[in-house]
Amino acid sequence: MGKLFAPPSSTPCTRTHQIGALALIAITFFTTRLLDQSLTPSTSFSSHFIGDKYESDVTRVLNDGVSVQWPSRGYGAEINLKIYVYDENEIDGLKLLLYGRDGSILPEKCVKGQWGTQVKIHKLLLKSRFRTHKKADADLFFVPSYVKCVRMMGGLNDKEINQAYVKVLSQMPYFRLSGGRDHIFVFPSGAGAHLFKSWATYINRSIILTPEGDRTDKRDTSAFNTWKDIIIPGNVDDGMTTNGVRFVEPLPLSKRKYLANYLGRAQGKIGRLQLIDLAKQFPDKLESPELKFSGPDKLGRTDYFLHLRNAKFCLAPRGESSWTLRFYESFFVECVPVLLSDHAELPFQNVVDYSQISIKWPSSRIGTQLLEYLESIPDKRLEEMIAHGRRIRCLWVYGPDSEPCSAFSGILWELQRKTRRFHHSPETFWLHNGSIVNRDLVEFYKWKPPMPLP
Ligand SMILES: *[C@@H]1O[C@H](CO)[C@@H](O)[C@H](O)[C@H]1NC(C)=O
Numbered sequence: 001m002g003k004l005f006a007p008p009s010s011t012p013c014t015r016t017h018q019i020g021a022l023a024l025i026a027i028t029f030f031t032t033r034l035l036d037q038s039l040t041p042s043t044s045f046s047s048h049f050i051g052d053k054y055e056s057d058v059t060r061v062l063n064d065g066v067s068v069q070w071p072s073r074g075y076g077a078e079i080n081l082k083i084y085v086y087d088e089n090e091i092d093g094l095k096l097l098l099y100g101r102d103g104s105i106l107p108e109k110c111v112k113g114q115w116g117t118q119v120k121i122h123k124l125l126l127k128s129r130f131r132t133h134k135k136a137d138a139d140l141f142f143v144p145s146y147v148k149c150v151r152m153m154g155g156l157n158d159k160e161i162n163q164a165y166v167k168v169l170s171q172m173p174y175f176r177l178s179g180g181r182d183h184i185f186v187f188p189s190g191a192g193a194h195l196f197k198s199w200a201t202y203i204n205r206s207i208i209l210t211p212e213g214d215r216t217d218k219r220d221t222s223a224f225n226t227w228k229d230i231i232i233p234g235n236v237d238d239g240m241t242t243n244g245v246r247f248v249e250p251l252p253l254s255k256r257k258y259l260a261n262y263l264g265r266a267q268g269k270i271g272r273l274q275l276i277d278l279a280k281q282f283p284d285k286l287e288s289p290e291l292k293f294s295g296p297d298k299l300g301r302t303d304y305f306l307h308l309r310n311a312k313f314c315l316a317p318r319g320e321s322s323w324t325l326r327f328y329e330s331f332f333v334e335c336v337p338v339l340l341s342d343h344a345e346l347p348f349q350n351v352v353d354y355s356q357i358s359i360k361w362p363s364s365r366i367g368t369q370l371l372e373y374l375e376s377i378p379d380k381r382l383e384e385m386i387a388h389g390r391r392i393r394c395l396w397v398y399g400p401d402s403e404p405c406s407a408f409s410g411i412l413w414e415l416q417r418k419t420r421r422f423h424h425s426p427e428t429f430w431l432h433n434g435s436i437v438n439r440d441l442v443e444f445y446k447w448k449p450p451m452p453l454p
Pocket residue numbers: 200201204221
């Protein structure tokens with residue numbers, strides 16, 4: 001004993017070799033870091049607010065127009081992915097999930113509004129240079145579905161959605177092969193994967209893209225798993241995210257009429273009711289008008305953003321669920337978002353330091369104390385936060401992967417970290433010669449749909 005770690009003297013790999021190899025790795029690492037740092041143009045990002053640990057990473061992301069890089073640790077130096085996108089004609093039932101039972105739900109309608117990400121991510125992947133047409137080469141598989149929109153428009157009910165998903169999955173040998181571990185699904189609303197009622201049975205191991213981190217308030221289980229799923233930004237109106245002429249441009253701080261605003265319906269939610277109440281007490285500080293979101297006096301998109309830009313702080317309380325689109329919208333009118341949603345999860349936490357661009361305040365403390373606190377923040381600090389937000393907001397825009405900073409590139413970086421050399425499931429087995437077989441020892445290439453599912 002005690003010799004366990006000492007290599008036998010006859011092996012060519014001696015301890016000296018090992019130390020030498022380690023030293024080489026260390027040197028390479030430090031030179032790379034040095035190079036990185038010398039190549040990184042300096043920015044006005046105040047190091048005062050950032051721990052040294054993250055500074056170089058954050059700076060790299062914030063160099064707008066130069067290059068956006070995810071921290072090399074765990075992600076690699078560049079995106080290098082192969083994603084297979086299932087075709088609607090390849091899998092029987094996929095069209096149901098895209099266009100509803102009679103095929104009448106139009107993607108052009110589904111791409112608008114806060115759930116548009118389900119269409120946008122699909123379309124961006126179809127055009128992406130990281131798309132592969134060969135399943136055998138793929139690191140990951142994307143299962144397209146516009147099911148949130150289809151359901152909202154009456155194209156399918158919950159039971160039909162469930163049946164359609166099960167039918168679709170049972171035709172995918174690669175889904176069976178990995179137990180779903182390398183398959184990607186988008187669920188763009190607060191309900192997350194719960195939109196597919198039997199998600200826990202069938203896609204509990206898959207990668208889920210969702211704006212929502214938690215739903216335990218309404219269901220007994222959360223469909224979100226921090227380690228395998230990815231939080232995505234909400235879909236801000238294209239008219240605001242464009243690089244060209246926007247609907248509405250931000251106002252200078254001194255021209256803003258209100259300290260804060262909350263624009264939205266109460267929907268019987270306690271935090272929102274408290275805000276509307278507070279606005280009645282302090283009408284010159286907090287704007288919370290009774291806005292009509294439907295009917296003849298419906299607030300237009302432009303009007304909505306004209307209101308939103310007229311305050312220093314945009315309050316973003318939770319609604320039906322904990323994520324809130326207002327948080328993302330604030331960055332495009334340049335008000336500082338104040339998150340009043342304790343359980344909210346935010347995207348790209350490995351790269352974005354949210355304390356530099358927003359405020360999160362306990363939802364149990366909505367009241368005069370909140371307004372007093374917001375009033376106490378000097379404009380100078382606000383200007384800094386707004387400037388930081390201006391640099392980071394490209395991460396909320398669903399642009400193509402040719403743009404170095406976009407929500408889509410961010411998602412690709414996060415997906416890259418999820419790729420695995422090998423996947424397996426309780427129903428897959430492998431032999432001495434690398435053959436993957438099922439329980440009946442049938443080789444993978446001979447598997448025939450329908451595949452047995454969990
Ligand atoms: C999902 O899978 C995990 C393990 O991967 C398990 O702990 C969890 O209970 C499962 N969730 C549901 C709802 O079945």
